[in-house]
Structure formats: C-alpha cells, structure tokens
Amino acid sequence: MFMARSIVAGNWKQNLEFYDASDLAGSLRVESFTSDEVVVCPPFPFIYDVSERLKDTGISLGAQDCSQYNGGAYTGEVSATMLKSLNVKYCILGHSERRQYFGDTSEILRVKFANARNAGLEVILCCGETLEVRKSGDHTAFVLRQLEEVMKDQDSQMLEDLVIAYEPIWAIGTGETASPEQAEEMHAAIRDFLKTKFGDPYAQDTPILYGGSVKPSNAAELFACKNIDGALVGGASLNALDFMQIASVS
Ligand code: 13P
Numbered sequence: 001m002f003m004a005r006s007i008v009a010g011n012w013k014q015n016l017e018f019y020d021a022s023d024l025a026g027s028l029r030v031e032s033f034t035s036d037e038v039v040v041c042p043p044f045p046f047i048y049d050v051s052e053r054l055k056d057t058g059i060s061l062g063a064q065d066c067s068q069y070n071g072g073a074y075t076g077e078v079s080a081t082m083l084k085s086l087n088v089k090y091c092i093l094g095h096s097e098r099r100q101y102f103g104d105t106s107e108i109l110r111v112k113f114a115n116a117r118n119a120g121l122e123v124i125l126c127c128g129e130t131l132e133v134r135k136s137g138d139h140t141a142f143v144l145r146q147l148e149e150v151m152k153d154q155d156s157q158m159l160e161d162l163v164i165a166y167e168p169i170w171a172i173g174t175g176e177t178a179s180p181e182q183a184e185e186m187h188a189a190i191r192d193f194l195k196t197k198f199g200d201p202y203a204q205d206t207p208i209l210y211g212g213s214v215k216p217s218n219a220a221e222l223f224a225c226k227n228i229d230g231a232l233v234g235g236a237s238l239n240a241l242d243f244m245q246i247a248s249v250s
Contacts, residue, residue: 004207006223007163007230008247009039009062009124010237011092011211021046025053027240032248035230039090040237044078051087062090062124065098068111080112080119091121092232094150096128096169106149113150114158122161124209124232125150127190131170139168140189147193159198163207164190165232171212173234180221180228183210187227216245223249 016024021042030038041062042050051061067077083091093112098104104112109125116123127146129139143166151159166186171178178186187208194203210222211232222228236242 004205004229005036006034007037007039007207007209008033008035008243009041009090009092009165009209009230009232010243011041011062011064011095011232011234012043012237013064013097013234014043015238016043016046018046018049022049022053024238024240025050028054028057028059029244030058032244034249035247038247041090041092047083047086047088060089061087062092063088063121064092064095065104066091066093066112066116066119066121068108068115070115080115080121084119084121089122090124090163091116092124092126092165094126094146096126096167096172100169106146109150110154113154117154117158122163124163124165126165126167126211126232128167128169128172128212134168134170140186143186144189144193147190148197151197156198159202163209165209165211166190167211167232173213175213177213177215177218177222178210180225183222184225184227187225191227214246216242216249219246219249 037060039060039062041064063083066080066083069077071079094109113123127143129142133139133142168178190208191203194206207229208227209230209232210228214231214233215236233246
C-alpha cells in the first residue's frame with residue numbers, strides 16, 4: 001500500500017531581514033513534529049545562514065524559485081545548481097505570485113522544472129485558481145490544465161520526487177481558507193489526474209499540499225482530509241510557534 005509522506009513547508013516569501021530570519025530558523029524545534037518532513041523556504045540571501053541554523057535539526061531547506069537559465073550573464077538570477085550547492089533540497093515552482101507578477105508562464109516553468117530536476121532539486125509545483133475562475137465553475141479543469149502544461153512530456157525521472165501544492169489564489173494571504181470540502185475535492189481531482197497519467201503507485205506516493213491561510217486553528221481539519229498530505233504555509237510560517245504548531249498537528 002503506497003501512501004504519500006506528510007510535509008509542512010514554510011514559504012517566507014519576501015519577508016524578514018537577515019537577523020530576524022536567522023533567529024526564526026534558530027528557534028524552530030523539531031521535537032513535537034508529527035509531519036514526516038518539515039521544510040523552510042527563506043529568501044535567497046538568507047539560505048546559507050538558515051542552512052547553518054538548521055544543521056542537525058532534520059528540517060529541510062527549500063528555495064522559492066530558480067532561474068530559467070543555468071548560469072552566466074543573467075544579472076540578478078539564481079540558478080538551480082547554485083541552490084543545490086547550498087544544501088537546498090526543494091524548489092518551489094509556479095507559485096501564483098510568480099505567475100502573476102513575474103510572468104512565469106507554463107513554458108518558462110517547464111524550463112525551470114527541468115533545470116531544478118537536472119540539478120537534483122525536488123520540485124514543489126504550485127497550482128491554483130483565481131476567485132473569478134472558481135466562480136465560473138471551471139476551477140478543477142483550470143488547475144489540472146496548469147499541472148498538465150508543466151508535466152507533459154517530462155520523462156519519468158524528471159517527475160520523480162514531485163510534490164504538488166494546491167493554493168487557491170483567493171485564499172492566499174486573505175485569511176479566507178478553502179473549506180476542507182473545497183480543498184479535498186480539488187486534491188482528490190489532482191490525485192485522480194496523477195493516477196490516470198502516471199499510474200496509481202505514483203499518484204498515491206506524491207504528496208499534495210494545501211496552501212492558503214493555513215494556521216494552527218484550521219490545520220487539523222484540513223490535514224484530516226484523505227487527500228491532503230500537508231501544507232505550504234505563508235504568513236503563519238513567519239511565527240515559529242504557529243509554524244511548529246501546524247507541523248505538530250497529528
Ligand atoms: P498564506 O499562508 O500567507 O495565505 O500564503 C500561502 C502561500 O502562498 C504559501 O506559498
């Protein structure tokens with residue numbers, strides 16, 4: 001019987017300054033964690049220090065994005081190989097904020113995906129619909145299309161170790177969480193999509209995380225859903241106690 005491991009990942013986004021980030025990383029304690037894996041994704045400049053702070057804690061390191069270019073004269077960019085050399089394990093790709101503000105199209109995401117995998121990073125691939133799309137009733141097809149566009153024609157080695165994060169845009173940073181029913185319905189559809197495309201073992205093995213205003217008060221009811229394997233946490237991951245509490249929900 002296959003079963004996806006549970007993951008709670010914190011996406012710090014463009015928040016904090018160096019010493020705050022260092023303190024936050026240093027105050028994470030793993031003793032009570034019940035989720036199989038805990039990940040933090042700091043802004044790029046803090047990654048080295050956070051990785052030192054997390055040494056021997058068992059907490060994994062993630063990045064929030066990587067470049068579509070592998071190296072060279074691309075001012076301001078950070079490549080997947082650079083991240084790998086900093087002990088980064090995961091790379092978030094396709095976050096709605098990247099799609100919305102930085103022009104990350106499916107075509108660009110396919111290149112980033114390949115770069116991340118070739119560098120040995122595990123991808124947390126984000127998907128999620130706007131409120132407008134949800135109101136139109138087309139949300140499931142929309143989200144599956146987002147996944148299909150990035151995953152199509154990738155060989156099976158590229159798709160190994162994939163983590164998916166469903167983050168409805170209307171629930172990100174708004175305090176409004178998808179109800180467990182709404183989230184579970186989408187997660188089940190994503191699991192079905194993976195099963196149809198890649199087979200049942202792959203579908204059962206792939207963690208599908210929920211993101212969008214996850215906090216200590218709503219994590220338990222979300223994690224109780226059959227197809228929700230954990231969370232990608234934004235705001236609440238900036239508070240060590242809240243984040244640890246979310247990762248300690250059993
Ligand atoms: P919030 O938890 O702040 O809603 O952010 C969710 C998110 O975008 C995580 O990637």
